[in-house]
Amino acid sequence: MDLVRFDGVTTVLILVIFFGVMLYIVRTIAKKQEDADAYMTAGNSVGFGISAGSMTATWIWASSMYASATSGYLYGISGPIHYGLWGALMILFIYPFGRRIRSIAPKAHTLAEVLYVRHGRSSQLMLAVSNVVGSVISLTSNLIAGGVLIALLTPLGFTHGVVAIAVGLLVYTVWSGFRASVLTDFIQVVAMLGVVIVLIPALFFLAGFPEAFTTGAANLTPEQSNFFSSEAFLNQGAPYIAAVLAYAIGNQTIAQRLFAVREDLIRKTFVTATLGYGGTVIGMGMFGVLALYLGMEPLDGDPNNLIPQLAATYLPTALLIGFFVLIIGSLCSTGDSDLSALSSIAMADIYGQNIAGKEKADPRVMLLIGRLTMVAATAAALVLASMRLDILDLLVFVGALWGALVFPVIASFYWEKVTNAAFTTSVVAALALFIPVRFELVDLVGPLAYAVDVLAILGVGVIAGLMAFGFFGLRTGRIVGVVAAVVVTPFAFGAVHSYAVLSASLIAYSVSTLICFAMSVNSGRTFDFSVIRQRTGNFDEKEALEPREDPLPDP
Amino acid sequence: DVIWLTIYVLVWPAVVAGILYVISRAFFAEWREARREGRDII
Numbered sequence: 001m002d003l004v005r006f007d008g009v010t011t012v013l014i015l016v017i018f019f020g021v022m023l024y025i026v027r028t029i030a031k032k033q034e035d036a037d038a039y040m041t042a043g044n045s046v047g048f049g050i051s052a053g054s055m056t057a058t059w060i061w062a063s064s065m066y067a068s069a070t071s072g073y074l075y076g077i078s079g080p081i082h083y084g085l086w087g088a089l090m091i092l093f094i095y096p097f098g099r100r101i102r103s104i105a106p107k108a109h110t111l112a113e114v115l116y117v118r119h120g121r122s123s124q125l126m127l128a129v130s131n132v133v134g135s136v137i138s139l140t141s142n143l144i145a146g147g148v149l150i151a152l153l154t155p156l157g158f159t160h161g162v163v164a165i166a167v168g169l170l171v172y173t174v175w176s177g178f179r180a181s182v183l184t185d186f187i188q189v190v191a192m193l194g195v196v197i198v199l200i201p202a203l204f205f206l207a208g209f210p211e212a213f214t215t216g217a218a219n220l221t222p223e224q225s226n227f228f229s230s231e232a233f234l235n236q237g238a239p240y241i242a243a244v245l246a247y248a249i250g251n252q253t254i255a256q257r258l259f260a261v262r263e264d265l266i267r268k269t270f271v272t273a274t275l276g277y278g279g280t281v282i283g284m285g286m287f288g289v290l291a292l293y294l295g296m297e298p299l300d301g302d303p304n305n306l307i308p309q310l311a312a313t314y315l316p317t318a319l320l321i322g323f324f325v326l327i328i329g330s331l332c333s334t335g336d337s338d339l340s341a342l343s344s345i346a347m348a349d350i351y352g353q354n355i356a357g358k359e360k361a362d363p364r365v366m367l368l369i370g371r372l373t374m375v376a377a378t379a380a381a382l383v384l385a386s387m388r389l390d391i392l393d394l395l396v397f398v399g400a401l402w403g404a405l406v407f408p409v410i411a412s413f414y415w416e417k418v419t420n421a422a423f424t425t426s427v428v429a430a431l432a433l434f435i436p437v438r439f440e441l442v443d444l445v446g447p448l449a450y451a452v453d454v455l456a457i458l459g460v461g462v463i464a465g466l467m468a469f470g471f472f473g474l475r476t477g478r479i480v481g482v483v484a485a486v487v488v489t490p491f492a493f494g495a496v497h498s499y500a501v502l503s504a505s506l507i508a509y510s511v512s513t514l515i516c517f518a519m520s521v522n523s524g525r526t527f528d529f530s531v532i533r534q535r536t537g538n539f540d541e542k543e544a545l546e547p548r549e550d551p552l553p554d555p
Numbered sequence: 556d557v558i559w560l561t562i563y564v565l566v567w568p569a570v571v572a573g574i575l576y577v578i579s580r581a582f583f584a585e586w587r588e589a590r591r592e593g594r595d596i597i
Contacts, residue, residue, distance in 0.1 A: 029595045043597075047582075047596075048578075049579070049585050077560070179595075186578075189575075193571050193575040194575065196567075201568055210558075214557060272578060276571065276575075280567075
């Protein structure tokens with residue numbers, strides 16, 4: 001099946017106009033001498049509209065729309081909910097912790113930077129490395145999505161697409177860093193949401209709905225027709241609920257926005273982004289449900305092709321250009337955020353805290369390191385993309401790994417007794433148990449199976465407890481955690497070990513929590529959280545007092 | 556039934572439209588304020 005709808009000239013023209021607009025917008029805010037702190041967090045006082053737009057755009061990426069549609073195609077009408085809702089809650093459930101972190105480190109740049117002051121180097125690097133791995137994988141995945149889309153819809157090849165997107169991303173992001181990322185995110189989110197508003201109803205009617213709901217009903221199994229499908233919940237929803245806090249903690253792109261937005265606007269920003277992401281990703285996931293009703297077979301047997309396939313089959317050229325911009329915008333808004341996240345980790349964590357030290361760090365060297373990091377990250381992502389690895393599976397795996405970090409990281413920002421040894425030991429031990437369960441390296445039979453079940457049930461309690469703790473405090477968190485563990489026990493005990501991905505994810509939470517708590521509770525350690533405010537902050541304050549060169553003239 | 560399925564599919568663009576309105580309105584208010592004060596919006 002041939003989906004090519006654009007000629008080469010049209011494709012190049014769309015890409016040149018898209019990246020030209022981004023470059024023009026970035027040039028309006030560019031300075032000859034950028035501020036190193038603004039390069040990472042834009043001065044910690046970004047307004048609601050721009051930060052809500054940026055958070056929404058960053059969390060919506062091409063793969064999230066494709067995966068939501070895949071979920072709809074595989075699990076039926078509840079599939080997109082079980083993908084998009086939990087993805088949206090990742091944004092919602094992190095904000096209470098974000099407010100706490102901002103209150104103790106109002107001018108920090110990365111979560112790992114705060115951990116350095118709280119614990120020391122090993123905890124910092126543990127989180128920073130996991131952030132770097134996640135962002136490089138995400139960047140690679142976005143480049144692959146761009147290459148695949150261009151190869152599907154145009155005569156240009158996969159490599160042309162990947163290189164074009166990578167170069168475009170780097171050119172508009174490298175000079176102004178996070179400021180460029182956030183400002184272009186807003187433009188991209190307006191374009192993306194505008195297209196979604198038109199695209200879903202247009203495709204719905206052009207594909208013959210609502211009549212096709214009747215004529216195509218036979219294409220669905222009873223489970224796919226059931227809005228409360230247990231199959232959809234167990235295979236798609238439950239593993240994602242387990243990942244809600246893990247992705248949010250393990251992702252520097254969220255942390256960067258938590259540090260950038262004006263402190264009193266955190267809740268408003270993150271609630272709005274939750275709704276924006278949920279509406280868009282669940283809405284685009286409906287394409288998978290429509291494809292199921294139409295009895296459509298995915299191109300090359302890959303459900304990830306369903307959205308481009310539906311678009312190329314039913315949409316007129318004008319709307320198809322809109323669809324093309326939607327996908328390019330979604331992968332660029334996430335890709336530029338990944339570049340900014342990686343540069344801030346290199347600037348603040350590697351150079352600022354570990355090489356030069358906070359007092360001796362030179363803001364100009366820092367900026368150079370940030371820009372070189374973006375170039376290196378783009379090159380690395382290009383190499384990985386050329387290998388055509390199943391990069392999304394890798395991201396799901398890394399996301400589950402992040403579960404080991406959740407309790408130690410969150411507890412470190414609230415509880416003075418948590419020690420560096422407790423943090424690192426608990427994370428390493430959780431990973432050591434996660435790997436054999438996740439990859440089924442041991443036969444889970446007899447007492448071992450029951451042990452895994454018990455740890456997984458405790459993991460459910462930890463997740464529910466932490467979620468409630470963020471919003472309602474310690475007492476409610478404890479009650480919700482215990483109740484959740486008790487409620488799932490009759491269903492999970494004796495059964496959950498047979499779901500390797502789910503049980504491994506839950507074990508990562510429970511093991512790190514148990515060990516971190518056990519090693520901390522009698523540690524006798526005290527910690528003055530006000531120290532964090534003093535030892536994290538602007539690297540560029542000395543320069544801010546000196547006269548700056550004029551901004552570039554308006555283009 | 557068909558009516559509920561139609562609403563279920565088409566409610567999401569409506570949610571997205573609401574969010575787009577909220578963030579656009581806030582953005583342009585911030586943009587006007589930044590222009591009035593003679594600074595960049597970010």
